[in-house]
Amino acid sequence: xxxxxxxxxxxxxxxxxxxGTEIRLEHVTKxxxxxxxxxxxxxxxxxxxxxxxxxGPSGSGKTTTLNLIAGFETLTAGTISLNGVDVSxxxxxxxNLGMLFQNYALFPHMTVAQNVAYPLRxxxxxxxxxxxxxxxxxxxxxxxxxxxxxxxxxxxxxxQRVALARAIVFEPRALLLDEPLGALDRNLRAALxxxxxxxxxxxxxxxVFVTHDQEEAMSLSDRIALFNKGRIEQVGTxxxxxxxxxxxxxxxxxxxxNVFELGRSALDGVTWEGESWAVDPxxxxxxxxxxxxxxIVVRPEDVQVARSRxxxxxxxxxxxxxxxDVEYLGSYxxxxxxxGEAGLPGRVRVNPLDGDxxxxxxxxxxxxxxxxxxxxAA
Amino acid sequence: xxxxxxxxxxxxKVDAVGWWLKAFGGLVVVFFILPxxxxxxxxxxxxxxxxxxxxxxxxxxxxxxxxxxxxxxxLGNSFIVATLTALLATTVxxxxxxxLSRMEGRLARFxxxxxxxPIVAPAIVVAVAVYIAFLxxxxxxxxxxxxxxxxxxxxxxxxxxVTGALGGIDPQLLRAAASLGSPPWRAFLRVTMPxxxxxxxxxxxFSFIVxxxxxxxxxxxxxxxxxxxxxxxxxxxxxxxxxxxxxxxSLMVVATTIVFVLxxxxxxxxxxx
Numbered sequence: 001x002x003x004x005x006x007x008x009x010x011x012x013x014x015x016x017x018x019x020g021t022e023i024r025l026e027h028v029t030k031x032x033x034x035x036x037x038x039x040x041x042x043x044x045x046x047x048x049x050x051x052x053x054x055x056g057p058s059g060s061g062k063t064t065t066l067n068l069i070a071g072f073e074t075l076t077a078g079t080i081s082l083n084g085v086d087v088s089x090x091x092x093x094x095x096n097l098g099m100l101f102q103n104y105a106l107f108p109h110m111t112v113a114q115n116v117a118y119p120l121r122x123x124x125x126x127x128x129x130x131x132x133x134x135x136x137x138x139x140x141x142x143x144x145x146x147x148x149x150x151x152x153x154x155x156x157x158x159x160q161r162v163a164l165a166r167a168i169v170f171e172p173r174a175l176l177l178d179e180p181l182g183a184l185d186r187n188l189r190a191a192l193x194x195x196x197x198x199x200x201x202x203x204x205x206x207x208v209f210v211t212h213d214q215e216e217a218m219s220l221s222d223r224i225a226l227f228n229k230g231r232i233e234q235v236g237t238x239x240x241x242x243x244x245x246x247x248x249x250x251x252x253x254x255x256x257x258n259v260f261e262l263g264r265s266a267l268d269g270v271t272w273e274g275e276s277w278a279v280d281p282x283x284x285x286x287x288x289x290x291x292x293x294x295x296i297v298v299r300p301e302d303v304q305v306a307r308s309r310x311x312x313x314x315x316x317x318x319x320x321x322x323x324x325d326v327e328y329l330g331s332y333x334x335x336x337x338x339x340g341e342a343g344l345p346g347r348v349r350v351n352p353l354d355g356d357x358x359x360x361x362x363x364x365x366x367x368x369x370x371x372x373x374x375x376x377a378a
Numbered sequence: 379x380x381x382x383x384x385x386x387x388x389x390x391k392v393d394a395v396g397w398w399l400k401a402f403g404g405l406v407v408v409f410f411i412l413p414x415x416x417x418x419x420x421x422x423x424x425x426x427x428x429x430x431x432x433x434x435x436x437x438x439x440x441x442x443x444x445x446x447x448x449x450x451x452x453l454g455n456s457f458i459v460a461t462l463t464a465l466l467a468t469t470v471x472x473x474x475x476x477x478l479s480r481m482e483g484r485l486a487r488f489x490x491x492x493x494x495x496p497i498v499a500p501a502i503v504v505a506v507a508v509y510i511a512f513l514x515x516x517x518x519x520x521x522x523x524x525x526x527x528x529x530x531x532x533x534x535x536x537x538x539x540v541t542g543a544l545g546g547i548d549p550q551l552l553r554a555a556a557s558l559g560s561p562p563w564r565a566f567l568r569v570t571m572p573x574x575x576x577x578x579x580x581x582x583x584f585s586f587i588v589x590x591x592x593x594x595x596x597x598x599x600x601x602x603x604x605x606x607x608x609x610x611x612x613x614x615x616x617x618x619x620x621x622x623x624x625x626x627x628s629l630m631v632v633a634t635t636i637v638f639v640l641x642x643x644x645x646x647x648x649x650x651x
Contacts (some may be wrong), residue, residue, distance in 0.1 A: 092556040099557035105550040121559035
């Protein structure tokens, strides 16, 4: 098959139509009849062309929600619509959504080319058109020349590329990815993450990505929906989730935090073990649960340490800290601290140039009130 | 250290087969094959009674067989019944295996057990029951009657071999097929079927053989105008003392062996390609 450069460019354009599909979940519930529903009244709108990640621990309902979007599970309640059209009762084969599975789910009895051609054959696409599209998409995933290999002859990373090619070759309304990198080793993961991001940019369709790996979620996503116990804990950009967590769960799930549980206390100024701390109203989470039960979280990189109270700037929140251990991590060092009277475990990131710390050092940990965050601790 | 030189020796194969096991296996093979080795030489003998070792060499018994319309008709009947049984049992058994593989719980286990009953139930009991029922339905001595009865005892073989094949299929493959646009029946044809084809073929072969050499049911269902080869063979010994049976037996051995071996040969060739 020969194609002139011109047709390649034009075809490339048509295959990568920008835009995408809006996926809207309204009061979506899935009850398997267990103690609590797997998915509990979730409402969420995924914007056209968005890279949305469902992040959460196992059993939090993220995969079930993805399966509901795909149509593999039936809704107990609620609706799912694609571009405003209710598809709640549409079977999966008519939803026109691509899907990537953790174990690749390639058809073992078909070659790479046959696997990728599968969705096109199901759509009765003309043979020559199939050949052209298969070649094009295999180029997109950088697997040209392996057409006649069987899946068993490929590495895990290559298999997932084939699966990716197969899932996008028919230009689905959106691509659903169910922990697609979970079975790959670290280096391959990183390579495929880059690949997936690039393909998302080039294809421009909506991607819904499920993972329990927070780093993966942070590096890939436009927005993250954080799942917990069948509900969405918080939705936002990676920065929002990291810098402005609304709940203790969110703060703990993404990155490390120093946590001071306050219980039910007034939030215009708090005392903790006799220390009185200022609270900036802008740092109080809008979550309604904050009034009932709250906690202060501070990221390790926002906490500083001083040798004595005198070195702590005016207006900073501070408390006593004892060095429990020192972790050297190349460009920075992490001090593991015992905070306050209670010896709460804490972490501080310090620059190696700032002097040496040894286990047992008595220090004062401090941070600016703006750097802390008051979250719901329910 | 004493263990030194011993450890350096070539490690014994974990699954090494002892000479005694090989010898025992050899004996078993001989035990199974021996009758066949008697029958085939006898079929070329000149004697008109059963005699071993055979005297002389002649193809007369084969000539008898292939010129006698009764023998030929029974052979043809057996082929028709076995082929139809294989088709029906394979279809039903495969469908049952696929359905049961998707079901869980007590009902599925019960149905599976129920379908396996013909394998463990005494043939004579099944035969009597079938005979009484078929008399009422006027199915005795008909192709349909033979095929239905043989299908009942052949389905378990298909069920077992197809269930085994289905166990090796990743259920995500069917979800993948659905996400790629296949309605369930298309996914079955294009994904499930190719992956279980070996199990289905094995089931079909077993069904064919089960029907082809089945004699108990066949004896009950026979009629003067329609019976299968095993019935004719039975008649030839008990009623007529016709030595043609040794030619017929040899042909049956060859036919069943071909049915078993041919797919393996074909598969072997396909793999080498």
